[in-house]
Amino acid sequence: MTPLLLAEFGDPDALLAAARRAREAGLRGLDAHTPFPVDGLPDALGLPPNRLRLHMLLAGLAGAAFTYALCWYSAVVAYRFDAGGRPANSWQTFLVVSFEVGILAAAVAGFVGFLAAAGLPRLHDRIFAAPGFDRASQDRFFLSVADPDTDPVRLAALLDGLGPLSVQAVAP
Amino acid sequence: MSGAGGLLPQGASYGGLVSTVADPLMLRPAGRRYWIAFGVTFVMTLGFVGCIAWLFIKGIGIFGNNTTIVWGFPIANYVWWVGIGNAGTLISSMLLLTRQPWRAAINRFAEAMTLFAVSIAGLFPILHLGRPYLAYWLAPYPNTMQLWPQWRSALVWDFWAILAYLLFSIMFFTLGLLPDLATLRDRAETRAGQVVYGALAMGWRGSARHWALHDSVYRAMAAMAVPLVVSVHSVVGMDFAAGLMPGWQESIFPPYFVVGALFSGFAMVVLLAALMRRGFGLESVLTTRHFESMAKVILAASIVMGLSYLTEWFMSWYAGERAERTFLIHQLTGDDAALYWSMLACNVLAPHVLWFTRARRSVAILIVVSLLVNVGMWMERILIIWDTLSHDYLPSMWRPWYATIWDWAVLAGSLGFFAFMFMCFARLLPVVAMHDLSRLLYRQRGGA
């Protein structure tokens, strides 16, 4: 298992700079842990864009289409009857429910998709063992490097001048 | 970022913000006032349950409804609660999309408010049924009766709108809550706290990769929330507008219901904000700037409401339908006229005090106005039902209407239940989104 190195910073800008350097230095397995989304960090780390929104759109459309089909089937085929002289396929009214269900389907896709893509729920991660990591959700900003060809010393050297509060290797 | 001044305490730090929100939960004991309030709301909740039990035993007849006015309090309560419910998610998502810096402090409990209000709202259509134990017949599923829902009925639209909205809001709320749960997990001193919050946080570790996913989904959902909310309350409006009755059959209903929802919702948010602020000493993050901004929205909404009423009157007169006119006259001069005028006073008149900056900045005045608005909006809902049903086409069936003790008891019970759920929420979850606050601070410092 590749060792995991953590560099701890006191404020997001330093982290950003560190991320850029690490990336320019060609380190692999870059990630960061911050209490809030730091704008620009994904680019700095070179994270790939995600396709979640596309999935949501497709799920939404599918849900709406299915609902309309259900309305049509039940009102025109399965149980056709006269309600106030309205046409059997009262599409105007069927659209209402289709819309609601469409949105719901998209939302579910988004929520589930997020968990799946993020690999959550996951109750334990070795990173939690890192001393001081509990502040990653409060006021500390961590750069994590999972690169077999580097070690804390080289990372510290690389980040020299950015004033990391600590650089450590997480016990495997 | 511009216009963000005065939203955060001077010299705020990331850690400081977090502890402002988290400490009341983790460190400080609840205190006597809290427990008294908790007890009261708990008793009211028990009363609510009792009323429902009695309703099921005795039958729907315990309410004041009659052959002509077949709908009464339950439906009015339903519309009112949905209205309040609609605001939370709408506020949260709209402010997010429009990048309003003052969103950060209020979105969390606004969303919580939505969850509770919508759940209660969802109860009423079931409670008002003659045979509530058959409510599930509205759901489409292959059954031995070979029967499907009647998709043309606005009630079926309701069923789906409320269902979709409730589930959506739960997911939206959970998504926003996840990082804060992690924060609580990391701050928890007791083992129990660590285990519970840890489990709820689902292993969130603030990874930049996760943040990116989180951000894109959250924003996408916010973008969907707006049309969803609009559709939900439009559907509620169509419960009436799709009918044939004078005073109901109006194309203005959907938009006017949506604005009404926003209106009462913001009023409720103001009340809750004031409560949170006082109860948890959040003066530093819930500033007068927040209240001022909400006040402006309330004022704007009340003007739109006024216009809607005007349009209603004009159309009733202009349409030239006999029943419409008699209805309008009844509305303005009939048995419930006093109620109607006080409704106008609450919804259209009272908010105009907010033209004055001092009023907007005074929490006390805002509380009064918000109370009036919520009362006024409830009156509007009950009047929509009474006036129309008690005065439609055939004078022979015109009837007066009297609320029974049970009508009031159920309404009070629902309020108590709502307050109870909120009390629990306030002690168990961060009432303000901490990561949003920190991000706001970061942006104020001109980060990135």
Add this chain to the structure above:
Amino acid sequence: MTDAPSLTRRQAALGLLASAVSLSACGKPAEEIVPYVEQPERIVPGVPLRFATSLALNGYGRGVIVSSIEGRPTKVEGNAGHPASLGSTDAFAEAAVLSLYDPDRSRAVREGTRIASWDGFLTALRPRLRRFEATGGEGLRLLTGHVTSPTLLRLMGQVQARYPAMRWHGYEPIGDSNARAGAVLAFGRPLASLAQLDRAVVVLALDADPLGPGPDQIRHARGFAAHRTARWENKAALSRFYAAEPVLTATGAKADHRLAATPTLVRDLAIALASRLGSGRPAPVLPPEAQRFLDAAAADLQSRPGEALVLVGEWQPPEVHALAHWINARLGAPVEHIEPVGPAEPPAPLDALIEALAAKQVDTLVVLGANPAYDASAGFAQALGGSGAFSVHFGPYHDETAALCRWHLPESHPLEDWGDLRATDGTASLAQPLILPLYNTRSAPWLLGALLGTDEATAHAAVRDTWAAQRPPETFEAWWRQVLHDGVVADSAAPRVTPPPSALPDLAPPVAPAELTLVLRPDPSVWDGCFANNAWLQECPKPLTRQVWGNAAMLSPEDARRRKLSNGDVVRLALGGRQIDAPVLVRPGTAPGVVALTLGYGRRRAGAIGDGLGADAYALRSPDAPWIMAGLTMEGTGGRTNLLFEQPDRRLEGEARALFPTVRADELARGESRPPVWPPSLNPDRVSDTHAWAMVIDTSLCIGCNACVIACQSENNVPVVGPDEVARGREMHWLRIDTYDLGPPEDPRPGFQPVPCMHCEHAPCEPVCPVEASIHDAEGLNVQVYNRCIGTRFCQANCPYKVRRFNWFGYADGQEYANQGAPVLAAQRNPEVTVRARGVMEKCTYCTQRISAARRSAEREGREIGAREVVTACQSACPSQAITFGDLKHPDSPITALRREPQHYALLGHLGTRPRTTYLAAVRNPNPAAEEGGS
């Protein structure tokens, strides 16, 4: 758990039973069990049998046909062969079947308060009878109501013959003594006169209400209809009605010209009219309005000799009756005269009995079908109490009189035993039992038999003897079966007699006009009080006021304003030392200076339903002037009660007048025949290859008599909700008769508009139902599927006609009002119609069960359903035949023509609902000469 507790218990019990049965099924039970192998003759499970019989009102018979299902009488309908029914019914006849199952009926012989036995009574009676045989019946008194039954009269004759000294007293709270006396004044002998409205073209009703409740209502209604059915193809002249009356009546409501007149003014009108016709008597000076009214009426009457008719109500004093006889003679009015129906010479009056009781001359008193302790003057109760007489009460209820008598004997319901009756025109009809007596009760012939010394006399034998005596024995059986089948004895009507030339009465000097006059009337719901315990009738909205569950003192708006009284204010009415408290009901159309009260309320021992409702008008009644009493004083007590109405608002003003269109006869003649036109619709037009049911209601024929309302209730198992629920506006009647005042308060001119479900082709209730409980069937019925309904009530909320009814509680399902949940009442239910559960919406179905019955028989016989084969309950009940039902697709169905009438309209047709129930506008035929006047 949401079901009524009782129901769940019942289900539990059933479950237990089922399991027990399944268990015991393994072994043969110890007792012998008899399977249902021999089908009782004629009884086919599920197929109703229909028997002709007769029901009495005031002693006069009205022929009816009663349906019996598996031996249970469930529905009363008219007998077309009977002159007092003509195939229709009235509210009282329709409701009789509920009284049969009334849980409060007396079930046991009582001596004082103890339960006793019939034998016990006989042993107590015998020694006295032996003594009477010796004394010739000295001290034996018999008190009955008005008796027309040939059998009872025969038996009473025998009793009289056996005990010559016995005295028979008769008392009927709503009698015809004034009319009798008037006839005596006019003709010298008490002839009964039968007005023939079907031959009258101009009618002047002087405080008369031929269309109102009474033994002759149906016959008069049919006669009225004969000249008011305005149809496009027959341009026959319509009749014209004038009415002068102190209280608004059905006749006054239908009249083309109505004058609200105090009783004295009515009398003056009669005198003035007589002098106009040459009586030679001085005409009193009339107020200008009355003068105009009279001029118009007189001219009209004189212009139609032989077809003009003047009617006077029983309420008017004899001299006015006599004047009317004289006037009618002058006009050659279509009136027939017969010898009074009933005993040859009238029995002694009640006061004679009261004196005798007071003087302790009465040894034994037998009260037979009368309740004087309630409906006679207070003297009777005291006298009886003090007399120490051996008093026997024989009646269906343990009522006020029974409570005073030593013995109470329970009487069978008319549907439980044999009997015979005569109608107002003397036509005799037989009453045959539909069911064995539910309780240990007996009928009058048995009691009279007992007086004659035969303990085992049966009504059946008595009736047969009566009629066998008049026929050759060999033909009797055949004749008997024929009569039972028809329900009428052919050509048994009393012979018409030509009256002697009528004399003019010498008129008493006019009484000084009193400030307030009390006017008493029979009650349209409970008549004289004998129907007080009938829940259907109590909850039946009274015509013209729509009041339920009580009566009230009716005032004119003027008087109310002057005394600052409004609906529900309790006033104290005092008259000659007697006084009662009653709530005020302001009814436009009441003559100023008149306070009107209906009889039959304030019952003390009617039963769970009737006790303690309303004000007892009998307490104010004076024997000498039973109907009109001057010198009333009235002051407010400050109290208030909540009057119960099923239509709180009767006004119809401004644009709303369009809801009740009226047409003048001449306008109608100019109209042209065309099919109904509907507003355009985006919805596709349905093509159906089957029946298209529709109903047309002619509002110019409807007299608001409520027969249809009760008919609907009994046909469709419509539950009673009780006063409290009515107060909350939760009545359940599927069919309501909306009554609107179309004129100003001084001349309200009410109109009746029966409103059943409209069965709209584009029904607003259907698309809003989420569970398909309210849907449309192929034949155009808007059907309500009870077991699908979950009770959202959206359908009713969206129904512009508000014809749907919701079971807020289990009104028929475990949460019934008062004693309406008693098991015995379940026997009345129509098995063809679901009894609705709590939380379910219901409404008029066009009697879909009758449609499907017709369809079944048609299919069985492989034919089409006939044009007039399906008859709804309301239609069959309607005395004036205002309701027509039929198939729009059927070539010779009357419906199609009616829908082409010029005066045809659809209620709220502009909403595009395309109702299948439509109306014919009320046609009025005012006298052009008097338009600016009384109209």
